[in-house]
Amino acid sequence: MKPAALLLPLVLGAASAAPAPEKAAFAGAAPDLLRSFGIQANYTYLNAKTGFPNADGSFTLDRILGVSKHTYNIVGLFERGPVSLRLTYNKRGKFLATRQDRSDDFYTEEAKPAGRLDLSTNLTFSKNATFFFDATNLLGDPFRTTFTSARGGAPSADFVRFLRFEEQTFSAGLRFRL
Template structure:
């Protein structure tokens, strides 16, 4: 698909960038499946199916950004973006009948159109002015604000109008790192605001994923150019994933992955 990007040096330390593009993205293969699944439990009779007629996403994109390099290895930037997406797809649940019995049918459908817009702020700083060995310290952080809307026809869901696009939400991350000589250390916190998972999930109710924040650590010691030791730890704060429908106290899903710690040796035989 066509695309173009531009970069202009407003000053030696100040850069302006712009990009326009058109992209096409195929739907997930699982959503295109022709398979149909039935659940005949008396209290929860459901049908789950794919949709082989799903259309691919078509997106028109515009990105604008400024970058200010106030030191050799430090900078601050602000980027804005706008995306107009046609045929955005999501899972919806509706009622149907099979042999006179009521069922809940869940299947992927294309929305009419969707608009996504927002901005991202980034700040990276290395403390190179500190005395050794502290000159290897640094911080990196960014925050992304995004807003969205999508229109859907009444034949697809029970209420027409504007809806948040599933999977879209604000996010941020911050990390403290040290990199000097053979040592590399990083402690990072990644956060994602609550976001819509499905416009019409079980019982036709919208499903939302709660805010989630995870603390990770990674460290590497390079013994020489061929051998290095590493240690990685994810989800140190033992965060859990929760989903709810309409109200916070109506939880519909919980996932506890726990902490994961891995250590090992990397050897390059070249």
């Protein structure tokens, strides 16, 4: 894709993106058991910038707040007879959370989202009933935000702003079709 320019009141922006989804499964001459496996993958590259006001009234082109340059997902699949399994990993790259020019201080916050690994299983034991088990956030990695500040000409310093541990969930049950 070609970069796109967007002119808003006092803000200049530009972005380029390249999503790349893909699906694959074994087929054809593969052994019967291998035909039960599959994979889905998706990668997105997004190079997006916008203008931020400086203390002197000028603008600086920098990353758009909350937008990651790299995002990807990969899903491993198994489906055979009554059994269905999905293992999913999602990862988003770091992103700029805050950017401020405070005349004597240039302050930024950068977020580093954790990767997520989720599992979904199903066992269909009759035409009308399925047992399921799901687990989310198996890795339990934290979401981290750091800030950088350089007040009054001092060297810039980095600090952890917050560290958030998101819950892991486990659920099981029965689904019925009437």
